[in-house]
Amino acid sequence: MLPRLVALVLLVSLILFAISFHFVAKQAEQLQQQSLEGLEQDLTFIVYDTTRQLADLAANDIIINSLVDLEQRNAYLPMFFRSLNLTQAKKVEFALFDFAGNQVIDKNWDVTLPASLDAKWRQQTLGSSNSYFSVSQYGVLISVPVLLSGVAEGALVMYVDSLQALLSPYPRLTNQVVTDANDVVLFSSQPSLIAPDTSFAEFNTRGYSLMSTSWRNLSLYSVKPTITAYREVAWISIVLVLMIVGLILITLHMLRVTGTLAENTLSALYSDIKGKLSGSEPSHSTSARIEAQELANIREAFDKLIWDLSEVSLSNEQFSNVLESMGDMLLVVDQNHHIILSNKRFDDFCAEQYDEKPAIVKFITRNFISKNRAELTHFSKETGTEKYICWTKTSLVDVNGNLRGTIFVGSDETEQRSLESHVQVLNHAMDEATVSIIISDIKRVGQPVMYVNSAFENLTGYSKNEIIGHNCRAMQGEDTDKHAIEKVRRAIANREPIEITLLNYKKNGEAFYNLLNLTPVKINGEVTHYIGFQQDVTQQRQTELYLQEAREKAEDSARLKSSFLASMSHEIRTPIHGISGVLQLLEVSELNSDQKHYLSLAKFSIQGLLHIVNDILDFSKIEAGQLQIEDAPFDIITSLENLQSQYAIMCQEKGLALHFHFNLQGCHTVKGDEVRFRQILSNLLGNAVKFTESGSIDVSFSVDRLADGKLQLSCSVSDTGIGIAPEKQDTIFDVFTQEDLSTTRKFGGTGLGLSISKQLCELMGGSIQLESEKGKGSSFTFNILLEEIDEALPILDTRAKEKTKKKGKKSKVLIVEDNEINQVIVKQQLTNHITLSAKSGIEALEALNKTKATFDIVLMDCQMPEMDGFEATKRIRNGEAGERYTSVPIVALTANAMKGDKERCEQAGMDDYLSKPFDAQDLVDKVEYWTSVRTSHNKD
Known part of the structure; x- marks a missing residue:
């Protein structure tokens, strides 16, 4: 029986060992899996919880x-x-x-x-x-x-x-490793085994159990020595061997006891049988029963001891966890002030101090001789700042009521003290602010005011006690804009900020304009309060209303002025054109010498009058921002030579020497406004000739290339004339300003030339300066910006069209003009062509529809009764005069010269533009050019 019992025990032992090894391996695998899950949770918590906290801060x-x-x-x-x-x-x-x-x-x-x-x-x-x-x-x-x-x-x-640094404070079940995509170790819970910033591939995994997973772009590893599992199996094996030995011993003992019991039972049975046979009473033994009961009591006591030990171990572990998880510092000392117990928070705190732990304990206990609570100041060597710790003292008493020591609990109040100080500073700053500040609680019924500063009291006259706990509706009145109030309510309902100006009333009834800026305040992502900033902008509002009214009046005045100038320009140019046209007709007739002299005087006067009108219009255009600077290529040498030839004759008549000096660095073809450039130079040359009686006029030109690729053309016009007094030089470029009234009486002029020249220079990106000495002459220097272009590019010439005209061919011309004098002048200037006149747009349409002969060109006045030239042109282009005239050349003959007049003619469908008064040759050139263009199109 014993060998079979031993074999059975061995078999059971092997089965138990195999099961134990399986569960140990399984538990090791689960432990590594739990370690990886914990590491993943730590990473997720660090990233997302920190991101959330940062978002809350943002x-x-x-x-x-x-x-x-x-x-x-x-x-x-x-x-x-x-x-x-x-x-x-x-x-x-x-x-x-x-x-x-x-x-x-x-x-x-x-x-x-x-x-x-x-x-x-x-x-x-x-x-x-x-x-x-x-x-x-x-x-x-x-x-x-x-x-x-x-x-x-x-x-x-x-x-x-x-x-x-982020993951080190967290406890680890196994050795944990985090690597990036390049297998570089970013974190290791055991740096002595696997050092951070090394390659994990270089780690020898022999003798270690590895489990891995991925998180984002990182790899997470759980590394556990294999020997650990074997060690646990070995301990289990020892326990199993001891259990087997114990089981064998117990079995042998049980066999022995069983044998003894059986022997005793048989002996008792034998004695009983023998006693009965002999007639004596049998003796009963209870030793077996007592021995069995003692074994049961021992087993029960042993089980109770195991249970008590388990409970004590669990309680100690829980108590230790509680101590370590405390947010406060815990220190327990005996009656001799020796440390009995301290938690990790206190140990870390001591590590930050300059003193050793016993000295710190002595410092704490010395301050608690006669009190149970005190705030002590400690100096941190890590941060270099003071820490404020609130310590609480409690006696340590055992179960018998004997005093064993003292318990100290310390709470770090440093951050709270800093926060309280910060809040006090903010409160003081808000209360002392010069801007009215008001805070209301929108979560409560009625949205009552919970805070106002002193500036609010000064602004509204309401004291803090009168307004806190109430709504601000008391500051509204009958004249307060209801729509503005509704906007404020809608913004608060939508939890949006708003800035608006309201008409409010002070406590004494005085009205004022309140610039209100409401900003929502969020707590835990929910808007709970609104903070309002208020400013009294009454004076600013009144100023804005005044400026708006003044601006409207100024705009009305400017419109009236512009309309008046446009009307006056038309009205003045029309008779000037009539006089100029008659003088041109007289010029081609047979005249004696006196008549020719008188005619030249009349033409000179007409040119002077036209120059005055043009100056006034140019100044009005500049003032109204209607003058446009053209940007077209021109030959600067040709333009200057033409001006030199023009003024050389005038200087020769007065006996003046005219000298032109060029330093253009090879620049001939440039891009800019040739007309306005010539106008500036003509104004300066005209003044130099006008105010110089003897001597010379020197004109010099130079060109500088700027860094941005542009050209700066500088020009200086110097004369030996009457000069300008120093006290008059600062105002010489002002409107209608000359040196003195005698100059005006002697030399004439409007006083607009220099002002227009200055503003033209500024419009062209330059400036103009003056140097002068009374009685010795003046020197005007100006500069403008131009662009250099390729010399090979063709230059558009306003007279280039004349090269293609065909002379000698009579054309049929329809003259649409309501002024009879102008009709006669145009007809006389076009004596080489067949002409027919109409007084309005209506008559022009009738003439085009009823006349059998086809007109080659239409000369259209713009301002006419019944139907103006713009409307007539649109109807002709729409086919109301017949299909043969939808593309007939139409040239505008107009006295309008303001900005937009030429563009308006083009929009109406006119092909060209001729402003009155015009030269007879210009009119002939226009007619011959456009009739030749129409003839060539018809041939095509």
């Missing part, structure tokens, strides 16, 4: 306002940033950037990020208004946008130089 009004309040943010942002502590890492760096990526403020920020990582977070957060995080060998970076109206106006960035 939504804080202090951060948002700092991106707007550029002047005051340095007063509170540094204190706010110093109070930030989002992770358990010892070195965390924060920075706030504005929308352009410029750093506004930081906390411990001395980071030099790689260009790719720096560009990535800026693109995601500042460019796309999204949160961004990166875990790499360069550290852990998390950025969130600071949103204003849904758009990133800045970014809040947190940086930790390594993942090792």
Whole structure:
């Protein structure tokens, strides 16, 4: 029986050992899996919880306002940033950037990020208004946008130089490793085994059990020595062997006891039988029963001991966990002030101090001789700042009521003290602010006011007690804009900011315009309050109304002035054209010498009158912003030579020497406004000739090439004339200004030439200056900007059209003109052609429809009764005069010369434009050119 019993015990032992080994391996695998899951949860918690906290900070009004309040943010942002502590890492760096990526403020920020990582977070957060995080060998970076109206106006960035610093404080079930895509170790729970910033591929995995998973772009590993599992199996094996030996011993003992019991039973049975046979009483033994009961009692006591030990072990573990998880510091000392117990928080605190732990304990106990609560100041060697710890003293008494020692609990009040100080500063700053500030609680019924500062009392006359707890509707009145009030209510209902001006009333009934800026305040993502800033803008509002009224009057005046000048220009140019036309007709007739002299005097007077009208119109155009500077190529040498030839004759008649000096650096073809350039130079040359009785006039030109590729043309006109007094030189370019009235009487002029020249120079990107000495002459210097163009490009010439005209051919011309004198003049100037006249647009349409002969060209006046030239032209182009005239050349003959007149003619469908008074030859050239163009088109 014994060998079979031994075999059975061995078989059961092997089965138990196999089952135990399986469960040990399974438990090791589960432990590694739990370790990986814990590591993944830690990473997720660090990234997303920190991102959420950063997002909450970015939504804080202090951060948002700092991106707007550029002047005051340095007063509170540094204190706010110093109070930030989002992770358990010892070195965390924060920075706030504005929308352009410029750093506004930081906390411990001395980071030099790689260009790719720096560009990535800026693109995601500042460019796309999204949160961004990166875990790499360069550290852990998390950025969130600071949103204003849904758009990133800045970014809040947190940086930790390594993942090792973030994950080190967390407890680990196994050795954990985190690597990046290049297999570089970013975190190792046992740096002595696997060092951070090394290649994990170089780690010899022989003798270790590995389990891995991926998280984002990282690889997570659980590394556990295989020997650990074997050690646990070995211990189990020893336990099993002991259990087997014990089982064998117990079995042998049971066999022995069973044998003894059986023997005793048989002996008792034999004795009983023998006694009965002999007639004596049998003796009963209870030793077996008593021995069995003792074994049962021993087993029961043993089980109870095991249970009690288990309970004590569990209680001690729970108690230790409670102590270590306490947010406060715990210190327990005996009656001799020796440490009995302390938690990790107190140990870490002692590590930050300069003194050793016994000295710190002595310092604490010395301050608690006669009190149970005190706030002590400690100096931290890590941060270099003082820490304020509130200590509480409690006696340690055993179960018998004996005093065993003292318990000290310390709470760190440093941050609370700093926060309270910060709040006091903010409250004081708000109360002393010169701007009225009001805060209302929109979560309560009626949205009552909960705070106003002193500036509000000064502005409205209401005291704090009169307004706090009530609504601001008392400041509204009958004249308060209801639509504006509705806008405010709608903005509050939608939890949106608003800035609006309301008519409010002070406590004494005085009305004032209130510039109200309401901003929502969020707590935990929910708008709970509104803060309002109020300003009295009554005077500003009245000024705006006054300026608006003045601007409207000025615009009306400018429109009337422009309309008056346009009307007067038309009315003056029409008779001037009549006089000029008659004089041109007289010029081609037979005249004696006296008549020719008189005719030249009349033409000179007409030219002077036209020059005055043109000066007034040019000045009006400049003043109204209607003068446009053309940008066309021209030959500067040709233009200057023409001016030289023109004024050489005038100088020769007065006996003056005229000298032109050129330094153009080979620039001939330029791009600019030739007409206005000639006008400026003509004004200066005309004044030089007019005010110089003897001597000479020197004109010099030079060209400088600027850095932007443009040309600066400088011109100086110097004379030996009467000069200008120093006290008059500052006003010589003003409107209607000459040196004195005698000059006006002697030489004539409007006083507009120099003013127009100055403004033309400025319109062309230049300026004009004067140097003069009374009685010795003057020197005017001006410069304008031009562009150099390729000499090979053709220059558009206003007379280029004449080259294609065909002379000698009589054309049929329809003259549409309501002024009879102008009709006669045009007919006489076109004696070589066949002409027919009409007095209005209606007569012109009738003539085109009823006349059998086809007209080659129409000369159209713009201002006519019944139907003007613009309407008549549109109807002709629309076919109301027949299909044969839809493309007939139409040339405008108009006395209008304001901005837009030429464009209006083109929009109406006219082909060309001739402003009155015009030269007879210009009219002939226009007619012959357009009739030749029409003839060539018909041939095609």
